[in-house]
Amino acid sequence: MFLSRFRVNTARPGARRLLSSPQAMHAAVMSSFPHILPSDSPQPDAPRVLWRLDQRARAEVLLYVVSPDRPDLTHLVEQAGWPAVAGPENPGWQTRPYAPLLDRLATGDRWAFRLTANPVHTVRRKEGEPRKLTAHLTPVHQMGWLLDEERQKRLGFRVCEKPADRRLLPDGTTHHKQPHPGDRYELAVQDTRSLAFDKSRGSGGRRDKSVIVVTVTFEGRLEVTDPAALRRTLTQGIGRARAYGCGLLTLAPVTQPTHAQP
């Protein structure tokens, strides 16, 4: 497995085309692997290509890719990078083997994580209607989606709880008396966005309906409960819309919060 990072040059028209359509970005990412043919359909439980866009500042957009093979992002550099700066030493992106991290995971380890996901559930609005896939739209429900015990067990980690003296809100209270994670977990929900894009142009000039994907970025801390399951999570992704930049979980060392140190 490999982890790659590519900085998008947002000043280029090619970058705008890619950033405006997850469909186009997915195609560009998948084109980085000569062994994957467009006709291939991935095995359900094989490691797969996952990607995510992280925007730190207005013009600082990073593409992360986790993949079974070493990617060649030359075409991305040419379309949406800095090709004149790239050289033999510095191809315009960074790729590192991911195995050392995957092998090292152990029960009880704590990591800072970041995940962009598509949290959905199914609802039936009235009796007899087939269940329909619906996105979670509020932070409480989105958190609830990730905090679901069954899901966490399956994914191989547990979101850490905050120490009681650092919580600012009592847990489990809303004014409607709904269950609520409150301030209990080291978890933040950011950047809920609704991606709407055209998947393809239908034949005969008719446009297919737009694809709408609600994505949410989670950040927080997790504790490893099942290293094998977490390894699978890191290489296969979480939830739906994995082709559209969702489901890639990344880990970073836990940094202690910076306190004033008089």
Next chain:
Amino acid sequence: MSRTGVLVLRLAGPLQSWGASSRFTRRTTESAPTKSGVVGLLAAAAGIERGDDTRLAPLAALRFGVRIDQPGTRIRDFHTAHHGVTGASMPLSERFYLADAVFVAVVEGDHALLTGLHDALRAPVYPPYLGRRSCPPSEPVDLGRYEDATLEDALTSAPWQASAWYRRRHRPPQTLTVLRETTTTESAESADVLRDQPVSFDAAHRRHALRTVVTTAVPTPLPAGDGSPHGTHDPFAALDDLENERA
């Protein structure tokens, strides 16, 4: 000898008003929080009643200092209020406020006392406000309690608390202004005198004593992160750490 410590507070809100010499209908504000205001905030959090001067005394004896992290702007309110029930017009008054200011206030004293006050701040009996009841703080006031640290340490090293929009628009100043009480060994030659040393908060008979204040400056410490890990997540850091371990 009991150990000393410091309790660090962040005083930030849309409006603050710290009067030290206000009389009658002209209610002015100092440009930084007053000792009586901050001691009052702590006393309120601890549930000390207005007339309880014996419980107030140890709080008033704490050494106090404040740092101006974001000076804010002074605004004047020409106050034409009417009585809520009878509708009778109240005396016309002028009230001055500091808008969008951020301060770091530090009290130094007995560690056990500060521990109690710190707990009180987290579960206050009367909620804290910034000099006037209508000026609630916009963020948690508590910045932490430190053992065996001095007032000067805390004011020098507490991260710059200016709000995000202020940091975007202004460069960090070279130094931040600090207003603090003198140490016992320090001479108070170039000190100002301010009548904000609380003696009694009795509603019928408030009394304040004079206090000497020295104005110094400290180099601007690095700003605190905005609290969220947003944007700092670097998956490559985990791989770097592994390589460093192996090397």
